[in-house]
Amino acid sequence: MTVQRRGKAPSQADVARLAGVSQSAVSRVISGDAATARIPEETRRRVFDAVRELGYVANPAARAMRKQRNNLLGVHTFERVFPHAREDFYFEFLLGIEERAEETGFDLVLFTSTGAGGDGERKIYRGGTNRLNLADGSILLGVSTDRGELARLWYEGYTFVHIGRREVPGAEIPQIIPDYRTASGRIVERLAGLGHRRFGYVRDWLELEPYADRRTGYAEAIARLGLSDASPGYLGAPGIDEVWLEEVVGGAATAVVVESVRLAEALRERLAARGRKVPDDISVAVLEGAPADLAGQWASLEIPRKEIGRIAVDRLHAMLDDPGQRAESLLVPCPLIAGTTIAAVS
Amino acid sequence: MTVQRRGKAPSQADVARLAGVSQSAVSRVISGDAATARIPEETRRRVFDAVRELGYVANPAARAMRKQRNNLLGVHTFERVFPHAREDFYFEFLLGIEERAEETGFDLVLFTSTGAGGDGERKIYRGGTNRLNLADGSILLGVSTDRGELARLWYEGYTFVHIGRREVPGAEIPQIIPDYRTASGRIVERLAGLGHRRFGYVRDWLELEPYADRRTGYAEAIARLGLSDASPGYLGAPGIDEVWLEEVVGGAATAVVVESVRLAEALRERLAARGRKVPDDISVAVLEGAPADLAGQWASLEIPRKEIGRIAVDRLHAMLDDPGQRAESLLVPCPLIAGTTIAAVS
DNA sequence: CACCTGTGCTCATACGTATGCGCACCGTTT
DNA sequence: AAACGGTGCGCATACGTATGAGCACAGGTG
Numbered sequence: 001m002t003v004q005r006r007g008k009a010p011s012q013a014d015v016a017r018l019a020g021v022s023q024s025a026v027s028r029v030i031s032g033d034a035a036t037a038r039i040p041e042e043t044r045r046r047v048f049d050a051v052r053e054l055g056y057v058a059n060p061a062a063r064a065m066r067k068q069r070n071n072l073l074g075v076h077t078f079e080r081v082f083p084h085a086r087e088d089f090y091f092e093f094l095l096g097i098e099e100r101a102e103e104t105g106f107d108l109v110l111f112t113s114t115g116a117g118g119d120g121e122r123k124i125y126r127g128g129t130n131r132l133n134l135a136d137g138s139i140l141l142g143v144s145t146d147r148g149e150l151a152r153l154w155y156e157g158y159t160f161v162h163i164g165r166r167e168v169p170g171a172e173i174p175q176i177i178p179d180y181r182t183a184s185g186r187i188v189e190r191l192a193g194l195g196h197r198r199f200g201y202v203r204d205w206l207e208l209e210p211y212a213d214r215r216t217g218y219a220e221a222i223a224r225l226g227l228s229d230a231s232p233g234y235l236g237a238p239g240i241d242e243v244w245l246e247e248v249v250g251g252a253a254t255a256v257v258v259e260s261v262r263l264a265e266a267l268r269e270r271l272a273a274r275g276r277k278v279p280d281d282i283s284v285a286v287l288e289g290a291p292a293d294l295a296g297q298w299a300s301l302e303i304p305r306k307e308i309g310r311i312a313v314d315r316l317h318a319m320l321d322d323p324g325q326r327a328e329s330l331l332v333p334c335p336l337i338a339g340t341t342i343a344a345v346s
Numbered sequence: 347m348t349v350q351r352r353g354k355a356p357s358q359a360d361v362a363r364l365a366g367v368s369q370s371a372v373s374r375v376i377s378g379d380a381a382t383a384r385i386p387e388e389t390r391r392r393v394f395d396a397v398r399e400l401g402y403v404a405n406p407a408a409r410a411m412r413k414q415r416n417n418l419l420g421v422h423t424f425e426r427v428f429p430h431a432r433e434d435f436y437f438e439f440l441l442g443i444e445e446r447a448e449e450t451g452f453d454l455v456l457f458t459s460t461g462a463g464g465d466g467e468r469k470i471y472r473g474g475t476n477r478l479n480l481a482d483g484s485i486l487l488g489v490s491t492d493r494g495e496l497a498r499l500w501y502e503g504y505t506f507v508h509i510g511r512r513e514v515p516g517a518e519i520p521q522i523i524p525d526y527r528t529a530s531g532r533i534v535e536r537l538a539g540l541g542h543r544r545f546g547y548v549r550d551w552l553e554l555e556p557y558a559d560r561r562t563g564y565a566e567a568i569a570r571l572g573l574s575d576a577s578p579g580y581l582g583a584p585g586i587d588e589v590w591l592e593e594v595v596g597g598a599a600t601a602v603v604v605e606s607v608r609l610a611e612a613l614r615e616r617l618a619a620r621g622r623k624v625p626d627d628i629s630v631a632v633l634e635g636a637p638a639d640l641a642g643q644w645a646s647l648e649i650p651r652k653e654i655g656r657i658a659v660d661r662l663h664a665m666l667d668d669p670g671q672r673a674e675s676l677l678v679p680c681p682l683i684a685g686t687t688i689a690a691v692s
Numbered sequence: 693c694a695c696c697t698g699t700g701c702t703c704a705t706a707c708g709t710a711t712g713c714g715c716a717c718c719g720t721t722t
Numbered sequence: 723a724a725a726c727g728g729t730g731c732g733c734a735t736a737c738g739t740a741t742g743a744g745c746a747c748a749g750g751t752g
Contacts, residue, residue, distance in 0.1 A: 701744105
């Protein structure tokens with residue numbers, strides 16, 4: 001019966017002793033560096049035999065210290081990864097990240113360290129110790145990313161990418177960005193193709209960068225195609241304005257583009273209350289990823305989350321392989337979902 | 347405008363130079379060891395100022411090498427973590443693990459490295475490099491855990507726990523085990539309390555340890571309470587035997603205990619086809635976690651996955667804090683779900 | 693025989709941190 | 723005045739790995 005091995009794990013020095021060579025020889029044999037070619041088969045075999053006998057495995061900390069790599073990819077989310085509430089948001093990204101990390105031989109570190117505040121929001125810098133350093137590079141993920149921390153991270157020359165748009169003055173944060181602008185434009189184009197000429201736009205209350213992209217894309221398409229936008233529209237107040245709604249019911253718009261599913265559903269109900277049906281009387285499209293619901297699938301865009309996760313990993317690899325390169329952001333196209341909530345103008 | 351800092355990250359030596367002290371003084375101030383008490387406020391301030399000015403953050407690799415801790419908790423699954431998610435086997439465990447890790451200030455490493463086979467199954471040992479070493483200790487998770495790898499891991503003295511029962515001859519693997527045995531017994535007790543005296547048992551085809559526990563618990567309760575078990579029952583063949591089913595319909599059993607939901611549903615259908623209703627004519631209980639379905643909630647047990655995840659983390663911490671202690675396994679009680687598929691004997 | 697080219701290694705060092713040991717200085721006690 | 727205890731640090735080293743430099747030897751060439 002085997003007995004549990006006690007004491008320290010064997011080091012290359014132990015292996016070297018047993019194989020009758022020097023520690024450096026062991027290192028060369030194991031890590032297979034260029035000079036390995038100069039070590040004959042016989043010696044190599046002795047080393048490997050000793051490795052097997054002692055059950056030697058490399059000490060990752062020491063290795064990481066010596067090289068500047070430890071094949072670890074950090075993932076920092078500013079909220080918990082697993083919990084249900086945010087599950088939908090993060091989940092698909094992680095899927096892609098994990099897949100790609102696995103394919104490229106990297107392990108993943110989930111940074112779960114909370115800030116001292118205990119408010120549940122996560123911080124990168126905690127008591128002077130930036131834990132992200134543990135990983136060769138990191139993917140940052142989350143809507144509430146702290147701009148100050150991003151700036152510092154960038155300033156310190158840490159290698160990372162941010163999923164989603166996040167502009168920080170004075171820093172060039174490499175971002176992987178769903179191309180909401182183009183997608184929003186294409187949705188307008190599609191509606192125009194169905195004969196719509198008078199449009200409405202409903203804003204959400206959030207004022208994050210991604211919504212700015214959508215508004216830009218919408219406004220550009222309206223202008224480019226010579227369509228009309230019923231005010232208050234994309235420049236107005238968030239939410240569904242009562243006066244505006246009456247105008248729409250009166251025919252001021254035949255197509256409405258809405259920033260979120262929640263708002264779209266509210267809109268549909270309030271239209272129904274006034275005897276207007278979607279899409280028969282009015283077409284409605286949504287500018288975010290939307291699951292199918294009982295009343296059908298929203299005409300919407302799809303956020304290619306998994307794809308974005310994979311891209312983020314590749315991007316990170318590229319940055320690690322060539323540290324000198326400029327950190328550029330990347331737009332990822334969003335496919336359109338045809339849906340059942342838009343129709344040709346009647 | 348700030349310019350991106352180039353070159354190496356500052357070390358304690360750099361801080362020391364700037365603060366006009368030695369590197370060791372910096373280390374003492376920063377890590378706040380016992381001797382810190384002997385360093386006056388004035389010096390400390392100088393050090394912290396220098397830290398701030400240089401933006402020094404500790405190098406985790408070096409720190410991990412020096413101490414024997416790096417506050418990393420490994421999670422190794424033998425299949426991918428993120429796929430399937432919602433109904434996924436792993437998900438709830440991870441929820442608990444993440445929560446508890448966060449609470450205790452540990453980060454999580456997800457080991458995603460596959461074996462060379464590319465068959466999707468994951469290996470711990472990959473080309474002589476046991477990646478788990480990266481973490482202070484690990485939680486192993488998965489039904490198909492390779493026994494040989496577990497044995498080796500244990501032999502090498504690595505600190506880990508296994509979620510789920512997994513016996514390895516010659517090694518004492520610390521396991522966190524849902525107490526199927528007790529729970530199965532209690533289900534029998536509950537049925538007996540409803541007046542049932544003649545029982546049947548349906549096995550699944552799987553021959554993993556957890557099923558053995560269920561069978562033991564069932565058999566013990568049957569014996570203890572002086573009940574009768576209609577053969578082939580728990581010792582017989584897996585699946586629903588035709589002959590046995592006829593006997594049950596004929597009254598050989600008023601209560602049937604089934605290992606899996608899948609089988610229970612099949613049983614219900616085949617009973618219905620013979621004019622027997624659940625639970626009016628026959629009570630059926632399931633020995634695994636069962637979601638509510640259209641025909642009601644199965645009388646079943648609940649696997650406290652999240653709780654188990656949390657316990658696993660705590661267990662690991664205990665082992666890390668006291669390396670000498672014997673690695674003991676732990677049974678976690680499974681609550682019973684009353685359900686709607688059992689009733690008093692008619 | 694002097695010289696050169698490989699070959700098969702070893703030596704020495706660096707990476708950044710933590711820590712046991714001890715030195716120099718100062719104020720106090722005997 | 724000698725002895726002593728406390729304060730405020732610095733010195734030196736260890737952790738395990740990777741790697742540039744170089745040494746000793748063998749064999750071949752002029």
